[in-house]
Amino acid sequence: MEHTYQYSWIIPFIPLPVPILLGAGLLLFPTATKNLRRMWTFLSIFLLSIVMIFSLYLSIQQIFISCIHQNVWSWTINNEFSFEFGYFIDPLTSIMSILITTVGILVLIYSDNYMSHDQGYLRFFAYMGFFNTSMLGLVTSSNLIQVYFFWELVGMCSYLLIGFWFTRPIAANACQKAFVTNRVGDFGLLLGILGLYWITGSFEFQDLFEIFNNLILNNRINLLFLTLCAFLLFVGPIAKSAQFPLHVWLPDAMEGPTPISALIHAATMVAAGIFLVARLLPLFIVIPSIMYIISLIGIITVLLGATLALAQKDIKRGLAYSTMSQLGYMMLALGMGSYRSALFHLITHAYSKALLFLGSGSIIHSMEAIVGYSPDKSQNMILMGGLTKHVPITKTAFLVGTLSLCGIPPLACFWSKDEILNDSLLFSPIFAIIACSTAGLTAFYMFRIYLLTFEGHLNTYFINYSGKKSRSFYSISLWGKEEDNKLNRNFGLVPLLTMNNTKRASFFGNKTYKISNNVRNQTFITVENFGLNTRTFYYPHESDNTILFPMLVLLLFTLFIGAIGIPFNQEGIDFDILSKLLTPSINLLHTNSENFVDWYEFLKNAIFSVSIALFGIFIAYCLYKPFYSSKLNLTLLNSFQKWSSKRIRWEKPINFVYNWSYNRGYIDTFFKKSLTESIRKLAKQTNFFDKRIIDGITNGVGITSFFVGEVTKYIGGSRISSYLFLYLCYVLIFLMILFFFYFEKF
C-alpha cells in the first residue's frame, strides 16, 4: 500500500508522452504522424485509463484508511531559496483525479468522432493530452509554486483550445480575452503566494496552515495585510472559476470545439478554482472576512449567471452561463464553510454539465449539416426545435442532464444542490432566498433551452420550405413575445452561406480545408454543392455511436453519482462514501449536532427545492411551449392569453431583464469601454511620449548639432579675414578677462 503511494508522482506524467510525441511528430514528420491518426487517440485513451485505474485504486484506499501522503523533491538548490516539487495525495486529490480522468476519457472518445473531419485532429489530441497532464499536475501539487505552475499551464491549454479554429476572428479574440482575464487572476494568485511566503516563509500546504494558525492565534500579524494576501490568493480562483467580476471570458470561450467546452470549460479546468479554494480552506477559514467575501462573490455569481443565461440564443453560451451560476453555488458553499457539499456539487455538476455539453455538441454536429458550419447558425437555438424526432437518444441524454441540473430528485445534482440550499438556510436567510430563487431560475432557463431545442418543429425547415408559415417562426421568439426578435429577416439559403466563410466551406466542398486564392470563389462553389445536397440533408441525423457512447456513460453517471453522497443507514451507522472520504476536513456548519441524518428535515427541504424547480419548469413550459404544437393544451393557452392581456404592465420589466441578459449584463461592454479602451489610449499616449519626447530629445540634439555645424561652416567659409577676426575677438575677450582679474587683485 505504501508503495502505491510512492509511485503516485507518476500520475501527471502518464499522459505526457502523447503531446510530446505528437508535437515533435507534427513538426518534424508531419505526414508519417498524420498517417497514424487514430493510433494516437487510442494511445491517449489508453494512457488516461491507466491513470483512472490508478486514481480509483488510490481513492478506494483513501476510503478505508484516510490519510495524507506527501513527498517532495527539491527543484532548485540554493542556500537562500529553494523550490520544491512533489505530490500530495489526499481525498481531494483522488476525487479530482478520478473526475478528470473519467470525463477526460469520455471526451476523448467523443472527440474522435466529433473532430474526425477536422484538419487539426492531431493537434487537438496533442492539446488535450497536454491539458490532462497539467490538470492532473495541478491537483496533485504539493505546494503553492507548483499550483501556480500548473495553473498557468491549464490556462495556456485553454487558450490554445479556445483558439483552436484560428481562422475565426471571434475565436481569436475569445482566446486572447480568456488568457488575459485569466492572467489577471494569476496576477492576484502570484501576489498572494508571495505575500503568504513573506508571512510564513513556506509554500507547503501543511506548513502553511500550521504557521498561519499559530500566527492568528498569537495575534502576531497585521490582520489587514493577512486579509489582503488571502484575498489576492482568492483572485486566482475568481478568474479561473469565472466568478463575478472576471467571468467575462467563459461565455466567449465557447468558441472552442464542443468537447473542449465539456471537458475544460464545464467539468475540470473551471473547477480548478473551486479545487484551490477547497485546498486552502484551512487557511481561509480562520479569517471570517475572507470567508464572507467568498460567499458574497459566490452568491453574486449565482444570480448573475442565472439571469444572464435567460436570453441567450446560442445553446453553448446558455450552458456556459449556467456553468458559471453553478460554480457560484460551489463557491457559495465553500464560503459558508461546507466543504463537503461544495465538492459534492462539483462532482455531480461536472458529470451533468459534461453530459449537457456533449449533448449540445451532438445537436450542433447534426445541425451543422443543415444550417452551415458557423457557430452563429449551428448553435443558434432559434433555428433548432423539434429535434426530438430526429435525434431521440441525444434528446434523452439532454433531458436527463437538464433535469439533473434543475434538481429533480433521483438525479445527481438534486442531492448536492439540496445540500447547499440547506446549508445556506443555516448560514444567512438573505443568501438562502437568493440561492433558492436562483434554483427556480435555473430550472427555467434549462428548460427554456430544452424546449427551444427539442420541442415543436424544426425551424429552419419551416422557413425554407413553407414560406407562408414564416410568421410562426417569429412567433416563437426567444422571450415568448411576437415582435421582439428581428434577426435573420432575410433568411434565405444563399445569404446564410455567404455570411461566413471559414470552417463551413470544408464540409460541402472537400473534406480537407484550405483557403485558396479566392475565398469568394470558393463560396460560390459551395453554394452549388449545397443546392445539390439539400435534399439529402433534409433533417438532422442522429450522431454516430462513438458520440453516443460517451453520452450514455455520462448519463449513467448522472443517474447514479448522487449515490456517493446519500447517507445509507447501515447497521445503525451512517455510511456515505463522500463523508467517509472527507472526514478529516473541516465543516463549519455541522459541527457535532448532525451526526445522524434528520430525515424529516431533509424531506422538508427537498420538497421545497423541488417545488421551486418545478415552478421554474412550469413557467418555461408556459412561455416556450410551441404554439403550433399538435397537442396544444387549450386551457393552458387560454390562461396564458388572459395573462397576456395584462402583459403591457409587465412589458417593461421583462424587456429590461431581456435586454440585461441579452447584452450580458452590460459587463462586457463596461470592460470593453473602460479597460480595453483605456489600455489602447495608454498605449497611444506612451507611444506618443516615447516617440515625440524621449526620442524627440535625441533627434533634437542631433539636428541642433547639425545646424551648429552648418552655422560654423557658414561662418568659417574659408575666408582668412573672418578667421583673423574671430581670432582677434577671442584674444580680446581673453585679455579683457585677464585684465579684469588683474585689476581686481590690486
Next chain:
Amino acid sequence: MYLVFTTNDFPWLTIIVVFPISAGSLMLFLPHRGNKVNKWYTICICILELLLTTYAFCYNFKLDDPLIQLSEDYKWINFFDFYWRLGIDGLSIGTILLTGFITTLATLAAFPVTRDSRLFYFLMLAMYSGQIGSFSSRDILLFFIMWELELIPVYLLLSMWGGKKRLYSATKFILYTAGSSIFLLIGVLGISLYGSNEPTLNLELLANQVYPVTLEILFYIGFLIAFAVKSPIIPLHTWLPDTHGEAHYSTCMLLAGILLKMGAYGLVRINMELLPHAHSMFSPWLMVVGTIQIIYAASTSPGQRNLKKRIAYSSVSHMGFIIIGIGSITDPGLNGAILQIISHGFIGAALFFLAGTSYDRIRLVYLDEMGGMAISIPKIFTMFTILSMASLALPGMSGFIAELIVFFGIITSQKYFLISKILIIFVMAIGMILTPIYLLSMSRQMFYGYKLINAKNFSFFDSGPRELFLSISILLPIIGIGIYPDFVLSLASDKVESILSNYFYG
C-alpha cells in the same frame, strides 16, 4: 602536444577570443566562388569555436570555485602596466556560452544574405571575438577596448544590411553607444588612476580598493550611463526599437541575444563588484527605474505598428527584471537577474528570428496589414506561439523561473521597507498582465483570422529544415532551463555569494 592540451597553462581563453576574428580574416584568401564557400566556412568556424569553448569549460572549469579560472596574464604594454589579462568565473561562463550558441545560430540564420556576404560573415566573426573578449577580460582597460571593438561590426552590419531607414538607425546607434563609451572611458581611467602613481587596471585589485564616497558615486554614475545605454534602461532606450526595426534578423538576434546582455553584465561586473557602497546607495533608484521600465515598455509596445519594434519593446520590458534583480542586492535577486540574462538571450533571439523569417515571406512589417498567416505557415505559427508563451513567462519555460526568482529576491530583501516592497512587486505584477496583451495580440494580428493578401505572392513556403532546426535548437534550452533551472543557477551561485559578501560584511 597532448601534454600541452591537458595542462592548465594552455592559453584556452586567448585562443577562444582570437580564433574567430583571425579565422575570419583568412576568409579574404578563400577562392572567390560565391556565397556558398563563405557561408560554410563561417558556420564551421562558429561551430568549432563553440565546441572549443564547451570543451575548455567542461574540463577546466570547476563549478564550486568562485575565483577566477582559466586565467591568463601576459604583459602587453610595459609603459602603463597594461596586461592581456583574461579569465572567467561563474558570472561570465554563462554569457560566453550564450554568445557562442546565439552567434552560431545567427550565422545559420544569415544564410539568405547574399549581398557582400564575405564582409558580412567577417563582421559576424569579428563581433564574436569582441563579445567573448569583453565577457572574459579581467583587465578594465581591456574590457573597454573589447567593448569598443564590438561596436564597429554592429554599426557596419546595421548600416549595410537592413531596412529602408537603416542609415538613420545605425547613426543613432553609434552616436548613442559611442557617446556612452565616453563615460565608460572616463570611469575606467578615473578608477584606474586613483590612489597610486601607477595605473591599476586589474579588476581583482580594483575590487578591493576603497574610494571616497563622492568619487565612488561619480564613478558609479559614469559606468551606469554607459551600461544603461547598452542595457537599455529608460530613458536611454530609444536607439533600440529603431535599430531592431531596421536590422537584418540575424543582426537582431545578436543584438537582442548578446549585446543587450553586455550592459547587464557590465552592471554586475563593474558597478556591483567594484563600487559596492555606491551600488547600495543607488539600488533603490535602480529598482524604481526597473519597475517603471517594465510598465513603460509594456504599455508602449501595444502602440507599435511595426512587428519588430513591438518585440524590441518587449525586450526592453524584460530587461527591467534584470535591473530590478541587480538592484535588490539579494542572493535570489541577483541569481534571477543572471538567469534572466541567459533566458532572455534565448527568447529574444528566437522571437526576432521568427519575426524576421515571417517578414521574409510576406514582406509586410505592419501588424495591421497582416493576418491569417497560420494557414500557410503553420510551423512558424507553432514556434511563434510557443516562444511568445515563453516570453510572457509561462511556467515550464526559462522566463518564468527567472522572473519568479527576481520576485523572490525582492521579497527576501532586508534592505527595503515592507510598503515599498509591496508597491514594487505590485507594479511589476501589473507588467505581468500587460505582457500577454501585447504578445498575444501580436500573434493574433499576424496569424489568426483570415485575410486575402495580394494574390500573386500568396503561397508561402513553410519553414524549411534549416529554420526549423534553428528555432527548435533555441527552444530546447528554453524549456530545459524552465524545467531544471539549476543548469544555469549552479554556474553562478557561488560567484553571486562572493559578490554579495561585500555587501553584508564589507
